Amino acid sequence: MTRRRGRPAVLWLAAAAGAGFLAGMAAMSASSRLITVRDPPVVEPRSEARAQVVVPAPVPPGPPVIAADPIEELRKRRLQLPVEGLKREDLQDTFSEMRGGDRRHEALDILAPRDTPVLAVDDGTIAKLFLSKPGGITIYQFDPTSSYAYYYAHLSRYADGLKEQAAVARGQVIGYVGTTGNAPPETPHLHFAIFQLTDPKRWWQGTALDPYPLLR
Numbered sequence: 341m342t343r344r345r346g347r348p349a350v351l352w353l354a355a356a357a358g359a360g361f362l363a364g365m366a367a368m369s370a371s372s373r374l375i376t377v378r379d380p381p382v383v384e385p386r387s388e389a390r391a392q393v394v395v396p397a398p399v400p401p402g403p404p405v406i407a408a409d410p411i412e413e414l415r416k417r418r419l420q421l422p423v424e425g426l427k428r429e430d431l432q433d434t435f436s437e438m439r440g441g442d443r444r445h446e447a448l449d450i451l452a453p454r455d456t457p458v459l460a461v462d463d464g465t466i467a468k469l470f471l472s473k474p475g476g477i478t479i480y481q482f483d484p485t486s487s488y489a490y491y492y493a494h495l496s497r498y499a500d501g502l503k504e505q506a507a508v509a510r511g512q513v514i515g516y517v518g519t520t521g522n523a524p525p526e527t528p529h530l531h532f533a534i535f536q537l538t539d540p541k542r543w544w545q546g547t548a549l550d551p552y553p554l555l556r
């Protein structure tokens with residue numbers, strides 16, 4: 341039953357496709373007069389075009405590919421708390437606080453005594469050691485896949501011998517808590533941010549992710 345029905349349906353499809361193809365050709369030749377000669381339309385052989393319409397594309401096996409969730413991906417890494425000696429309960433979520441006008445903070449401020457060691461939250465490489473007006477002495481670290489950047493700011497200084505492009509390990513001391521940049525002199529803290537990189541060559545650019553749930 342199904343088989344018998346299938347055949348006329350295929351023929352009908354072929355006829356419809358053929359008609360559609362002819363209509364398409366007519367439209368194409370009409371519009372091609374308006375297109376500059378620099379960019380001529382590519383006309384394929386008729387039989388080939390019809391075959392492409394009638395034969396259904398193979399269905400890819402398995403479930404559809406779901407876009408990776410960066411928060412889930414990073415959560416699985418169990419990131420190191422970036423300030424030595426602190427407990428996860430000590431953290432406060434300051435990611436969404438407004439800082440001057442309409443600018444969101446998009447980072448965590450982690451209070452700690454001056455010169456407390458700052459630890460790499462993940463394995464990776466030192467992408468940039470940067471002196472910034474608001475951030476002071478800062479580090480941009482990439483994760484091992486160069487998909488994410490970890491940003492550490494207001495440091496009092498870098499760890500001895502720290503160099504750009506150097507490999508670092510999770511938990512390694514990379515700097516010390518301070519108040520450089522625009523941090524209040526009486527409130528030493530680490531300004532820590534995570535962002536999903538747009539392009540690994542643009543170490544300063546990306547989409548900010550809230551580190552709070554990733555460090556808890």
Ligand SMILES: [Zn+2]
Binds near residue numbers: 449532
């Ligand atoms: Zn901050």
